[in-house]
Amino acid sequence: MGTDNNKEVAMIRRIAGNFTRHPFQVNQLMEADAEIIPYHGEYLVLKTDGVHEEIKTKLYEDPALIGWMAVTAPVSDIAAVGAVPEGILLSLQLPQNENEDWLAKFQEGINHACRHYNIYVLGGDTNFSDSVSISATVVGHIKSGRPLLRTGMKPGDCLYATSLLGAGNAFAYSRFFNQALEIGFRPAARLVESKVIRRYATSCIDTSDGLFPALAVLSEVNIVGFDLQTPLIKLLSEEAISVHRHAELPEWMLLAGPHGEYELLFTVAGEKQQDFEIECKSEGWNPVYLGKVVDTPHIDFLSGPMKVRCHPSGVANLFYESNGDIFAYLESLMQQHKNWVVEFNQAP
Amino acid sequence: MGTDNNKEVAMIRRIAGNFTRHPFQVNQLMEADAEIIPYHGEYLVLKTDGVHEEIKTKLYEDPALIGWMAVTAPVSDIAAVGAVPEGILLSLQLPQNENEDWLAKFQEGINHACRHYNIYVLGGDTNFSDSVSISATVVGHIKSGRPLLRTGMKPGDCLYATSLLGAGNAFAYSRFFNQALEIGFRPAARLVESKVIRRYATSCIDTSDGLFPALAVLSEVNIVGFDLQTPLIKLLSEEAISVHRHAELPEWMLLAGPHGEYELLFTVAGEKQQDFEIECKSEGWNPVYLGKVVDTPHIDFLSGPMKVRCHPSGVANLFYESNGDIFAYLESLMQQHKNWVVEFNQAP
Numbered sequence: 001m002g003t004d005n006n007k008e009v010a011m012i013r014r015i016a017g018n019f020t021r022h023p024f025q026v027n028q029l030m031e032a033d034a035e036i037i038p039y040h041g042e043y044l045v046l047k048t049d050g051v052h053e054e055i056k057t058k059l060y061e062d063p064a065l066i067g068w069m070a071v072t073a074p075v076s077d078i079a080a081v082g083a084v085p086e087g088i089l090l091s092l093q094l095p096q097n098e099n100e101d102w103l104a105k106f107q108e109g110i111n112h113a114c115r116h117y118n119i120y121v122l123g124g125d126t127n128f129s130d131s132v133s134i135s136a137t138v139v140g141h142i143k144s145g146r147p148l149l150r151t152g153m154k155p156g157d158c159l160y161a162t163s164l165l166g167a168g169n170a171f172a173y174s175r176f177f178n179q180a181l182e183i184g185f186r187p188a189a190r191l192v193e194s195k196v197i198r199r200y201a202t203s204c205i206d207t208s209d210g211l212f213p214a215l216a217v218l219s220e221v222n223i224v225g226f227d228l229q230t231p232l233i234k235l236l237s238e239e240a241i242s243v244h245r246h247a248e249l250p251e252w253m254l255l256a257g258p259h260g261e262y263e264l265l266f267t268v269a270g271e272k273q274q275d276f277e278i279e280c281k282s283e284g285w286n287p288v289y290l291g292k293v294v295d296t297p298h299i300d301f302l303s304g305p306m307k308v309r310c311h312p313s314g315v316a317n318l319f320y321e322s323n324g325d326i327f328a329y330l331e332s333l334m335q336q337h338k339n340w341v342v343e344f345n346q347a348p
Numbered sequence: 349m350g351t352d353n354n355k356e357v358a359m360i361r362r363i364a365g366n367f368t369r370h371p372f373q374v375n376q377l378m379e380a381d382a383e384i385i386p387y388h389g390e391y392l393v394l395k396t397d398g399v400h401e402e403i404k405t406k407l408y409e410d411p412a413l414i415g416w417m418a419v420t421a422p423v424s425d426i427a428a429v430g431a432v433p434e435g436i437l438l439s440l441q442l443p444q445n446e447n448e449d450w451l452a453k454f455q456e457g458i459n460h461a462c463r464h465y466n467i468y469v470l471g472g473d474t475n476f477s478d479s480v481s482i483s484a485t486v487v488g489h490i491k492s493g494r495p496l497l498r499t500g501m502k503p504g505d506c507l508y509a510t511s512l513l514g515a516g517n518a519f520a521y522s523r524f525f526n527q528a529l530e531i532g533f534r535p536a537a538r539l540v541e542s543k544v545i546r547r548y549a550t551s552c553i554d555t556s557d558g559l560f561p562a563l564a565v566l567s568e569v570n571i572v573g574f575d576l577q578t579p580l581i582k583l584l585s586e587e588a589i590s591v592h593r594h595a596e597l598p599e600w601m602l603l604a605g606p607h608g609e610y611e612l613l614f615t616v617a618g619e620k621q622q623d624f625e626i627e628c629k630s631e632g633w634n635p636v637y638l639g640k641v642v643d644t645p646h647i648d649f650l651s652g653p654m655k656v657r658c659h660p661s662g663v664a665n666l667f668y669e670s671n672g673d674i675f676a677y678l679e680s681l682m683q684q685h686k687n688w689v690v691e692f693n694q695a696p
Binding site: 114 | 360452459483487672
């Protein structure tokens with residue numbers, strides 16, 4: 001790995017670090033998945049997110065999926081701060097002569113997601129462009145209680161996800177390398193689960209960028225590391241297990257890539273662990289336990305027979321170092337795996 | 349002109365008309381420059397706007413101008429509904445290796461505009477792309493009183509603009525056809541003027557798309573026409589007069605193009621005209637009187653020696669019919685002018 005710093009965080013600081021921020025804004029740069037402002041004794045919550053790369057690389061081609069994801073991506077961030085979404089504004093760049101069938105399916109994807117999350121299209125802006133590109137801003141609110149931030153976790157806290165992970169990377173692998181695998185993808189933002197999580201969690205982020213990139217951000221903003229005690233094989237969703245088996249990809253790779261699964265990743269203090277798990281069960285879902293927050297900046301994990309310790313940004317940076325070249329990226333993942341196998345076999 | 353309908357309005361209805369709208373939203377599609385939702389006895393106001401075409405066509409190349417306009421465009425819409433802006437979210441698409449100098453100037457343009465409008469960057473989203481493209485969402489509020497809509501004008505109402513017009517098209521002409529003209533451009537959203545306007549106006553729109561396109565929208569949503577009693581030469585800003593003289597462009601052409609000047613265009617009922625003008629004067633500015641709202645769907649105007657009557661969307665549609673080809677567009681403007689000269693000379 002070239003450097004120890006998280007390259008995405010560095011990029012965001014370089015581009016957004018010089019902007020003057022709102023004096024009453026709850027979250028500083030990188031501290032939360034959405035922007036939070038006190039408003040009439042409540043919090044107003046806003047988030048802009050886009051579907052650009054996924055369309056350009058043809059990861060998403062189905063217009064219904066593009067519409068669904070344009071809404072789901074920012075709503076997932078609203079869920080990660082414990083807020084309730086209200087409406088969405090769309091910034092669309094579409095080819096001037098996009099066909100009616102494409103447009104109807106795209107609109108249905110948007111409407112379907114809006115109905116699912118009980119939100120409405122408030123407005124937007126449409127421009128013509130050579131290719132499709134979509135950005136969306138969701139507005140929401142927190143009526144009572146505090147917002148969830150990415151910051152706040154302490155060493156010893158338990159790390160959880162709302163569900164099994166890896167579906168996003170499994171989908172990406174099948175799209176780019178082996179379409180015969182037929183992996184489906186239509187994640188839903190975890191608004192329901194967020195209502196319980198916000199009452200227990202010490203911090204939260206969504207896994208829209210994948211597990212390892214999310215851990216890299218959490219490590220950077222909290223100055224901590226993670227001991228993933230649960231073997232990665234037990235964290236993988238059905239789709240990820242399928243790719244793990246058929247493509248013989250090591251477990252960790254399905255949690256490494258930047259195409260995430262839109263689960264929530266959060267921490268709960270040890271003394272609240274039991275109450276939290278009981279309440280989740282009473283609400284009809286079971287959080288997935290990953291491990292513990294530790295005070296040293298590394299990630300320990302178990303992938304196959306290997307026990308690996310890496311820098312928190314090590315895995316996340318592999319994608320940035322590939323400059324978006326998906327074949328170079330897979331190669332660098334494979335090379336990293338080989339290095340770890342050698343290290344593991346040489347360990348005393 | 350190919351058809352009588354406004355082509356931009358038709359495009360927006362085609363793309364956005366099928367989305368489910370918020371049940372409490374004040375404005376229907378096309379009815380306001382920004383989205384307005386009742387919120388705790390006030391109104392929450394949101395607007396997404398983008399700087400895409402202006403960058404692609406190289407109308408804007410100066411990064412400081414791009415930053416300034418990315419903020420000014422949506423803030424101008426916030427002014428047009430009589431609201432106060434609070435903060436902005438940026439959706440940036442930037443080349444991965446955009447140089448530091450470009451980035452610093454762009455950031456300074458953003459920060460400069462935010463200071464000018466007393467707002468803050470709340471957050472955003474950055475993606476890498478081959479070319480620069482920016483979309484921004486402004487959030488604002490109306491603490492008391494009603495929002496201004498594009499709808500509400502009645503025949504007999506007086507039509508005003510906050511200042512002289514044509515600077516946007518003069519700038520575009522100089523950029524595309526004669527850079528030696530050295531026309532500057534840095535419009536400011538009319539937030540101060542908006543505070544008086546909102547207490548008097550029956551309707552309002554900004555001229556971000558130019559005067560004739562704004563009139564076309566107002567005509568379509570109010571089912572009215574306009575009698576521009578003031579000769580167009582008296583409506584032109586210094587920059588527009590300069591291009592009118594040096595490039596020998598007819599007056600109306602400087603008000604025709606889609607690159608507007610970000611003034612507010614609004615109507616005041618006849619009986620309030622005097623009070624309104626007195627109050628503006630006491631606030632240190634003079635609105636520009638254009639003419640009257642009429643109940644028949646056409647625009648009458650005086651350009652040079654000509655008295656012209658055209659369909660409200662006639663001038664606005666010329667740009668859409670040119671498919672974004674700026675040379676074809678200038679040619680179609682010239683052809684339209686020739687046709688009107690022939691008609692005028694043949695008139696009894």
